[in-house]
Amino acid sequence: MGNLLRLLTREEPPRPDIFVDFENAAPTETERETFYVVDTVLRNADTLLLDLKQYKGAINEIREAIANASSEPHQEKAWHTVLPLVSRLKNYYEFSLKLEAVVPRLLWELCSGTLTATEHLEQQQALVKQFAEIIHFTLKFDELKMRNPAVQNDFSYYRRTISRMRMTATIEDANEADYEVNNELANKMSLFYAQATPMLRTLSEVMTKFTTENKDLPIENTTECLSTMAAICRRMIENPEFCARFRNEDTVLFCLRVMVGVIILYDHVHPVGAFAKNSSIDVRGSIKVLKEQSADMTDGLLNALRYTTKHLNDENTPKQIKVLLA
Numbered sequence: 001m002g003n004l005l006r007l008l009t010r011e012e013p014p015r016p017d018i019f020v021d022f023e024n025a026a027p028t029e030t031e032r033e034t035f036y037v038v039d040t041v042l043r044n045a046d047t048l049l050l051d052l053k054q055y056k057g058a059i060n061e062i063r064e065a066i067a068n069a070s071s072e073p074h075q076e077k078a079w080h081t082v083l084p085l086v087s088r089l090k091n092y093y094e095f096s097l098k099l100e101a102v103v104p105r106l107l108w109e110l111c112s113g114t115l116t117a118t119e120h121l122e123q124q125q126a127l128v129k130q131f132a133e134i135i136h137f138t139l140k141f142d143e144l145k146m147r148n149p150a151v152q153n154d155f156s157y158y159r160r161t162i163s164r165m166r167m168t169a170t171i172e173d174a175n176e177a178d179y180e181v182n183n184e185l186a187n188k189m190s191l192f193y194a195q196a197t198p199m200l201r202t203l204s205e206v207m208t209k210f211t212t213e214n215k216d217l218p219i220e221n222t223t224e225c226l227s228t229m230a231a232i233c234r235r236m237i238e239n240p241e242f243c244a245r246f247r248n249e250d251t252v253l254f255c256l257r258v259m260v261g262v263i264i265l266y267d268h269v270h271p272v273g274a275f276a277k278n279s280s281i282d283v284r285g286s287i288k289v290l291k292e293q294s295a296d297m298t299d300g301l302l303n304a305l306r307y308t309t310k311h312l313n314d315e316n317t318p319k320q321i322k323v324l325l326a
Contacts, residue, residue: 016118016232019242022132022258023251025125034109038130041098045137048095051088052141057150058082062157079161086158086180089151092141093189096202099134103206106131110225112217117224121232128229134203135261136254142197142308143300152193159186197308200261204268211269219269226266227280233259234282234289253297259286260301264309273311275321287324 027035058081065071065078109127110120121128145151158181181189195201211219233255236242246252263281267274274281287305290298306325311317 025129027126038102052144111221117228132258138199141199226262229262267309275317
């Protein structure tokens with residue numbers, strides 16, 4: 001109860017004026033063990049995003065197969081086109097499981113102990129960079145997935161075809177090993193891809209589970225980590241001296257995406273969310289920073305705040321914020 005009361009009576013949002021080196025932060029001795037565990041997962045993130053970006057799907061083959069239901073050649077063509085695509089979808093899903101496994105370890109390092117949230121983020125920059133990269137990946141993956149209906153359509157066709165094959169196969173023929181994805185995994189993948197933002201759903205569930213399972217760790221340790229990250233990302237964009245230290249022009253968008261991502265996660269983890277009047281996140285300031293950038297850079301991020309947060313439409317959300325996101 002004490003933890004909840006502290007969460008509901010927060011003071012002014014944090015204003016940490018520190019620079020996190022999202023481009024080049026290297027692990028310290030105390031960070032190395034966790035850093036390399038997480039790195040074994042993250043090193044494949046960019047390749048996976050590129051693969052999803054290039055995902056064309058089998059829309060034409062599936063359409064032809066449906067239109068020519070009695071034509072075996074059309075059915076065969078669609079089936080053999082979909083199979084390698086399902087293998088790629090399986091790879092994306094399995095990557096989400098790997099993130100699910102490493103994120104709690106990363107959170108423990110960034111949220112436990114005697115350091116304040118600001119001290120954690122300033123002194124453990126390599127781990128902060130990795131957490132930011134996970135958030136960046138999460139929002140980017142979901143953005144690509146939402147723009148590509150073939151992802152869900154291909155898997156739905158695969159499941160329908162498998163179901164028909166099972167109905168028509170003899171007991172000897174119905175071998176799970178012959179399928180790209182067995183029935184149990186297919187059910188899990190179907191639930192995953194049915195979500196509009198599957199990676200965000202995975203990450204928010206992991207963080208919620210982390211706060212509930214680690215009962216000796218006050219929940220505000222986690223929410224303050226998120227709110228401080230949001231403030232740092234916003235400040236790094238607002239401060240011309242910090243921006244001048246970026247070597248890559250994409251780092252501004254990276255900071256914006258991470259800022260939005262931690263706001264969304266905070267809104268899912270905190271009991272009353274990110275938009276309440278006493279929230280420790282300056283949502284209005286964050287929206288202002290987003291709207292100061294070019295629309296082609298931030299429209300998707302503003303939509304993420306509109307449609308993937310949990311508490312935006314609550315009665316206690318200030319009208320000014322609702323207007324800003326209308």
